[in-house]
Ligand code: SAH
């Protein structure tokens with residue numbers, strides 16, 4: 001597997017490729033024109049392209065499958081150089097708005113959900129990605145290339161704003177070095193120029209790594225996959241809760257540097273008859289007391305062979321109302337792409353049938 005040019009920051013590339021104005025041009029080809037290979041880079045000398053192509057690839061990913069939902073969600077199965085695959089999702093967050101004169105009020109807004117690993121070591125009992133075990137970490141370039149590939153496929157211009165959520169396959173904090181590198185490459189002014197405030201890292205709660213990410217002071221947001229309010233149930237759902245219990249996560253969140261105007265998101269996967277009762281809602285209010293939090297309730301998305309069920313909408317709304325009435329900001333994540341293989345890991349399984 002050759003390294004990808006997308007594995008490096010502009011500064012790093014400038015140390016490897018001379019003269020440095022060529023790096024600016026290459027950056028433009030990769031991140032503004034979405035060139036997948038060296039052939040497309042018209043103003044780069046042939047000899048330089050030949051030399052670079054001996055050592056590097058440009059975009060290390062190819063699209064192997066794609067499913068489009070009626071709500072605009074598109075799920076991609078992407079293949080890496082070693083043949084391994086992972087998923088990335090294109091999410092339409094807001095429709096474009098056109099006024100009565102036919103003028104555009106605002107453009108549609110999109111979020112890209114990226115993977116950080118092939119498989120996952122955490123092994124959550126409700127998660128399809130966990131069923132296939134852990135294969136390998138993604139490189140920084142493979143993380144960055146997901147955004148480039150999806151923007152290209154959707155003809156999304158480089159200067160249009162986009163949000164990134166690290167909520168695809170894998171545990172981002174288990175691949176912290178490559179994650180941090182990708183965050184920095186996304187931020188590059190001459191590249192994709194996606195600010196840290198537009199990037200949200202979702203974690204199952206490796207509390208020591210939350211501290212490490214905080215110390216790096218990259219400016220990203222975090223989302224905590226909490227899912228349970230007592231350690232017994234949380235350990236059943238997320239085995240590593242035994243090592244990083246709820247209390248240690250809450251303490252790490254309190255230490256995490258956040259933008260004063262922003263809130264830490266707590267994701268709460270609602271599973272029928274497991275954690276959908278108002279007693280849990282009450283405990284959740286208590287647990288998050290004193291934290292500038294926002295709760296995102298997620299419907300459990302069932303798949304074949306799972307022991308868990310999707311909660312009723314009625315229970316979900318009652319849960320939300322309890323939190324809101326007790327002063328917590330709370331949204332219900334509308335299940336995007338319900339008509340396609342929406343839950344994490346489903347498209348991979350369907351295409352390869354390997355799990
Ligand atoms: N490993 C990280 C990020 C990837 S998982 C984490 O756990 O936060 C992203 C989100 O998808 C998590 O909140 C996870 O709980 C959720 N998820 C996993 N399986 C799901 C399912 N079957 N239905 C709904 N959400 C699911």
Ligand code: SF4
Nearest residue numbers: 120122124127130204
């Ligand atoms: Fe890994 Fe997140 Fe799935 Fe848990 S929910 S197994 S941490 S990807």
